[in-house]
Amino acid sequence: MRIIILILILTCVSQSHAKQSNSSVDLTRQIEVTGVGAVFSVPDRFSFSLSLEEKGRSAADLNAVMTKKSTNVINALLKVGVNKKSLQALQVRFNPWVEYSNQKREQKGFILTRTINVTVDNLQIYEKAIDEVLKLGITSISNFNYSSSQSEVEYQMSLRQALLNAKARAQDMVKTLDLKLGKVISISEQSAGQVMPVQMRMQEAKSSSSYQPGEMTTETQVRVVFSLE
Incomplete structure (x- = not known):
């Protein structure tokens, strides 16, 4: 009876160790990348x-x-x-x-x-x-x-660029290391469309010829985790 109990205990320990080992392996077979996107526009x-x-x-x-x-x-x-x-x-x-x-x-x-x-x-x-x-x-x-009056549209464009950039980075990394990219595990947004407006000083407002809006930038950053096959 003692021998049977001992065998059962050893079997459970062995299975538990195997699960932990597999979990550890699964956790290491993934790649995390950061993607960035930027859209330039003329303010209106x-x-x-x-x-x-x-x-x-x-x-x-x-x-x-x-x-x-x-x-x-x-x-x-x-x-x-x-x-x-x-x-x-x-x-x-x-x-x-x-x-x-x-x-x-x-x-x-x-x-x-x-x-x-x-x-x-x-x-x-x-x-x-x-x-x-x-x-x-x-x-x-x-x-x-x-x-910009189109800030939401520009944000969505920069977000798409950031996701594509993350994917391209991951593909380039696994290709370099002779690995194969798997499915997406998680996606998180790191910056909610940071807009960099153009500011003008009081001195620049004294004549109409000085009004030059130039360009503004909408930047987005995402974090994507892929599995490795």
């Missing part, structure tokens, strides 16, 4: 932010002046063809108006600041919009950005 969407600022003692008076000034800016943008839905003028900020004289701090009133975000999808309108707001004496223009 342009955005920037306008800042309006007024100083005064009365909050009510400041608000009235700011409302009039904001209306003039918005009307000027609408006149050159900017879509009303592409304007966001909700950001308003009140701060104390403080000045120092003879090392003394004096609060003279308030500073009211309003930000207007503008987005257009036409370069000619973009140029006209910048020219018009500069004429109105805007306090500052910032956050110049170029982007």
